[in-house]
Amino acid sequence: MTVSGPLDVLLLEDNPDEAALVERVVRGGGSIDSRGQDPTVDVGEWYHATSLAAALDLLSRTSVDVVLSDLMVPDSRGVDTISALVGHAPTVPIIALTSHDETVAGTQTIEAGAQDYIAKGQIDGELVGRAIRYAIQRKRHELEVVEANRRLALLNRIIGHDIQREMSVAVGWAGELATQVDEDTEALESLNDALANVVGFTDAAADVVTVVEQEAGDALETRSIDAIVEAEVDWFAREHPTVEFTVDGTNGEATVLATPMLGSVFEHLFAEAIRHHDRDRDRDRDRPRPHVAITDDGDHVSVTLEGAGVTLSDGQEAFLNAHETPTESARRMRTGLYLATTVVEHLGGTISVTPGPRITVTLERPPESDS
Missing domain, CATH: 3.30.565.10 (Histidine kinase-like ATPase, C-terminal domain)
Structure with a gap:
């Protein structure tokens, strides 16, 4: 999966100097030449919020491709900031910006739903550009998995409940039909055999869907x-x-x-x-x-x-x-x-x-x- 076209970015950062630095680095690293190994990331619209409330308001009104978020803002602290952003915009990839090389804090942001984290002291154009691209790709994959699981659950309900219920009715009526026929006929035997095969296939198909669902977790x-x-x-x-x-x-x-x-x-x-x-x-x-x-x-x-x-x-x-x-x-x-x-x-x-x-x-x- 590749990322192409200009990307709209939201930065949540209350320190104006650090906000200016991040914007300069990201914009400067927007056209990253990795010798053909990574697609180019271009910044389209740049949005800046200095509080969590402002960021959430902007996310409710504007579609962005990625959020870069400081953990410590006036109205939110630590991983709660990431949790709030994820809860408000679950389809948008989020990259946390930590104050230092805080591995523990970074890991906690991942657990809270961020796609990646970067220590501010290590920010450079190529690092940020790569992080943005990979975050978008991972979020897309994550959403595809969620959608696939939703479809599997629906398919499981259809096969494991609706079709099996209707097949039980069909088998019952076939049995009733058999009591009204004077003697066994080839057509009735074929009908019963076909119904038995369909029941078997339906049971197996329901099991296959269950297995695929189980692979996810x-x-x-x-x-x-x-x-x-x-x-x-x-x-x-x-x-x-x-x-x-x-x-x-x-x-x-x-x-x-x-x-x-x-x-x-x-x-x-x-x-x-x-x-x-x-x-x-x-x-x-x-x-x-x-x-x-x-x-x-x-x-x-x-x-x-x-x-x-x-x-x-x-x-x-x-x-x-x-x-x-x-x-x-x-x-x-x-x-x-x-x-x-x-x-x-x-x-x-x-x-x-x-x-x-x-x-x-x-x-x-x-x-x-x-x-």
Whole structure:
């Protein structure tokens, strides 16, 4: 992102000598030649306020591109000055001007919402010009992130509430329709299959949006991998009674850094990799018998899925191994696999597939659990 065109600047400074110095330096450094590495910053309109009240009044009447603010003005002291400016003009980047090389005060201004800080004794044209450009760029990026998160929240509400609610109604009416048909028809079966697929895709899409939202701020927590995996195994086995799992765990000793979404990884991997078509329970040989092994090598925790009934297509295998897949394969890839890889990537882990197939999810242990 670049900054181009003249920039309107507001300076909040009550000392006339220092105000004149800052203006002279900024204007003199307005055309900065950094040998093509940084865009030029030109000063357009220059506004000067000697009090916080005057600055806030000007901001309410005038659009500026950046604010340079002293911390100590007649009607405000310290970081409260920055907080007031940010609260009044949240979309305008602010650079704090500290009296000396006050690292602590400067850090506090950043926490209060300033984009940067400069010690007055270190002001020079190039430094100020670069600070202004980068402050504007960072503020733009910050606002883009805020807007993206707002859209994600809206999308999450639409998918996770509105669409899922309507799909529940559709499934209900399909069930009612089935009671009014004398015998099963191909059309009714196709309708039920399509509705089931849409419900699955909708659930997975809602999970993907949740994961993307969590990337913006959800803190990782130490969690028992045994508990997470066993909960998903129990749920899957109840939903698909012909699938017979075996699990080798660590007796609850293995932990990983994760969010609540980690369980969805195994939920969707099980759904993708284990064929759970209805079987005659008397035909034991047809029953999927997947095996899950949880291992801990001291630095990483791995969860491996393999065994009878575990299958992957070439496209699925390539996708999980992060290989390039043909366009047609990528287009047909189920949302669940994308969700699983997205969550694991967010957690700093990996998913790999070896012949068998043998699917392994590897995650880092939390530092505090290291011996």
